[in-house]
Amino acid sequence: MCILYLVCICGWLLPFVQVSAQSETVSALVQKYEIYQEQFAAIETAEDIEANGYERIEGQSFPVLLESFGEEEVTFLPIMHKEYHRLAVLITDSSGKVLYKTDQLETNYKYLEKLEQPTKALAAVSFQDLNHDGLTDIVLITNCENAAGEYAGEPYKVGDVLFQRDGGFYRDWRISDKINRFSMNKSADFIAAYVRDGNSTEILYTAATLKELLNNGFKIIEEQNYTRNFEKQGKLRVVPGVLRMAEYDIFMIYLVNEQGYIVWSFQPMADYDNLYALKGMTCRDMDGDGMKDIVVLARYSYSGPDGEFLIDTRCSIYYQRTDGFAEDTDFAETYQCTEEDTVGELVEIIRDYWGWPKEE
Incomplete structure (x- = not known):
């Protein structure tokens, strides 16, 4: 694969263009850009659109x-x-x-x-x-x-x-x-x-300590704030919470060591807009490897394609590994959470997925 930089086409600087043996020829790509730029330049009135x-x-x-x-x-x-x-x-x-x-x-x-x-x-x-x-x-x-x-x-x-x-x-x-x-x-x-106002969610991704988070407005969800012994990671405090910005609660979970340093973080809400309700969390072995995993069940709100207010229920699973945690992708493809689900019920469903015998 070679890297070719196309610059100064029709008077403007194009981004770097990566060309492989399977991609379009350089000349064809340049020609398309030229035609595109000519068309855009030709729009002088609304009637030209x-x-x-x-x-x-x-x-x-x-x-x-x-x-x-x-x-x-x-x-x-x-x-x-x-x-x-x-x-x-x-x-x-x-x-x-x-x-x-x-x-x-x-x-x-x-x-x-x-x-x-x-x-x-x-x-x-x-x-x-x-x-x-x-x-x-x-x-x-x-x-x-x-x-x-x-x-x-x-x-x-x-x-x-x-x-x-x-x-x-x-x-x-x-x-x-x-x-x-x-x-x-x-x-x-x-x-x-x-x-305009100088607020930012950047601290959620860059903070090194829990103290930094708290000093920048992070609010702990106390009912799910506890300490657990993670077999390969040691004794850690599980700290879920939100940062309020505009009309949204941005939800994050941190694992904090005894010195107050953040050693791992999770963002269960993915690309949803807002934490609507945290239904529950648990730290238990889900996949049968003898190490505690983390299960999060929450409801999230977001705007639909036409601006409508929508809510989804989502289960996130983080499996403990020797070098940290890995987010689940397999179980999520087989089970669709509903508003009626509880953490206790999900534990049994997830364990059944991994082949655990059902408890009598």
Whole structure:
């Protein structure tokens, strides 16, 4: 496999493109990029959208007053490339003339080596001043879904911010990176809490001690806070809790040693938005290897594709190994949790899955 860097195509810097023997030829890829850029450059009015391979995203176009564009309202007009599913943002005047446009968006860089992207829909748009300069900025959240790979078919969100400046906008890739790397892309309010107010979930992933977590607003769920002797890991305190940010409770579990240092962490809520209710936890041997595992049963809330409020019940299992813990993937594929499930019932079901004889 060789690495080829394609740069300065049609006046803009492309991301690094990885080319293998099975991928498209370099010349064909370059030609596609050139055609794509020519089409985007040709959009000078709203009437040019369809002819250049794009379509409007219905229900997400809004009149808005953007200070550096004058005193008249302009139109925020998002469009999607019909073949490549790349998002673009247009700002047009009352006659439909494009005053500003960009496709340099975080959601367009999920597949770095491809033109086609996994963007499915524009989930949310918000207009607010996030950097305290008196100018209205734009928050974007897209729904994405990979077609292949380890997480194929699993929906996820991508957040982004366009900061207004001098009749245009700019992105800070460092901000976009943290928004998405630390799961602060759940809503526009969540993003604003980070960018505008300085709150962050980063501490959940970077803290070295329990004291750091507590000093940054982490709240322990006391009824499930206890110490257990994990055979290969030693005596550890099991510390589940939440960090409140915007309207969400972000749920994490930590294993803390007697010196107060975090030695392991778990995120049972995965890509759900919020911990709705922790139904229970237990530390018992599940797979019959003589070592305590961790079972977590909880309900999580999230927004559906049309913004509807939804709740799922999920069981997470973490199997103790000699070098740490491994999250279950096998049992989760065979059993769908329900609201009526209890931890006690799940222990029997999981043990039966691993071949334990039923208790009389």
